Amino acid sequence: MGAQWKSKHKELAANAKGKIFGKLAKEIMVAARGGADPSANSRLRLVVEQAKKASMPKDTLDRAIKKGAGLLDGGAQLERLVYEGFAPHRVPVIVECLSDNVNRTKSSMNVLFRKGQLGAEGSVSWDFSYVGMIEATASAGADIELAAIEAGAQDFEAADEEGTALFITDATDLDAVCKALPEQGYTVTSAKLGYRPKNPVTLSGDVEREEVEAFLEAIDGDDDVQNVYVGLAG
Numbered sequence: 001m002g003a004q005w006k007s008k009h010k011e012l013a014a015n016a017k018g019k020i021f022g023k024l025a026k027e028i029m030v031a032a033r034g035g036a037d038p039s040a041n042s043r044l045r046l047v048v049e050q051a052k053k054a055s056m057p058k059d060t061l062d063r064a065i066k067k068g069a070g071l072l073d074g075g076a077q078l079e080r081l082v083y084e085g086f087a088p089h090r091v092p093v094i095v096e097c098l099s100d101n102v103n104r105t106k107s108s109m110n111v112l113f114r115k116g117q118l119g120a121e122g123s124v125s126w127d128f129s130y131v132g133m134i135e136a137t138a139s140a141g142a143d144i145e146l147a148a149i150e151a152g153a154q155d156f157e158a159a160d161e162e163g164t165a166l167f168i169t170d171a172t173d174l175d176a177v178c179k180a181l182p183e184q185g186y187t188v189t190s191a192k193l194g195y196r197p198k199n200p201v202t203l204s205g206d207v208e209r210e211e212v213e214a215f216l217e218a219i220d221g222d223d224d225v226q227n228v229y230v231g232l233a234g
Helices: 016-034 043-053 058-068 103-114 144-150 171-186 206-222
Strands: 079-087 092-099 117-118 128-138 153-155 166-170 186-197 226-229
Touching: 016 043, 016 058, 016 092, 016 226, 043 058, 043 171, 043 186, 079 103, 079 206, 092 103, 092 128, 092 186, 092 206, 103 117, 103 206, 128 171, 144 153, 144 166, 144 171, 166 171, 166 186, 171 186, 206 226
Parallel strands: none
Antiparallel strands: 079 092, 079 117, 092 226, 128 166, 128 186, 153 166
């Protein structure tokens, strides 16, 4: 399922846009702790570019930056939490959360993982690589293999049915590759650090896959969850 699981039905939800903006605002707030100027804060710049591509309103974006940088009173202190475990059929899962209430998030994860298994730190992360992941679309005639080599990416996945290709980078090279890809005919649509499975599990039937999908849908529906990474092939 690639580097990051995505709900098939997310785009159909009436509140999908608001949920996307909420997640992006949290990422912006955390990134802005390193400074409110995107030109001097590469992590913030990447998230801001992603927010603009998602058509986040400018006042929402600016407010998130100011909150994160401590320029506004009453900004919530968000903590990044990572949970590891298994979906049904022993499919490894890593869940990234941003939360202002650790106890609430922990309680939610305990409930959500009942149909799978919540593991200890390190229980599945050994089977994932922490990398940069860049989604990009190609202009006419662009060569994905050449683009990956010239831009300094480690690996790539060919464009999906929506025309989006995935470039994999070393965690430290994410920003540099983002800047280099446009010169190779690719428009970056999103860029982030995340987890990529080393040995994805192959399920034997549709029923098993549906059980895993339902589990992942429930996890992704929690308000504190930012990203869900799953070691599932196909």
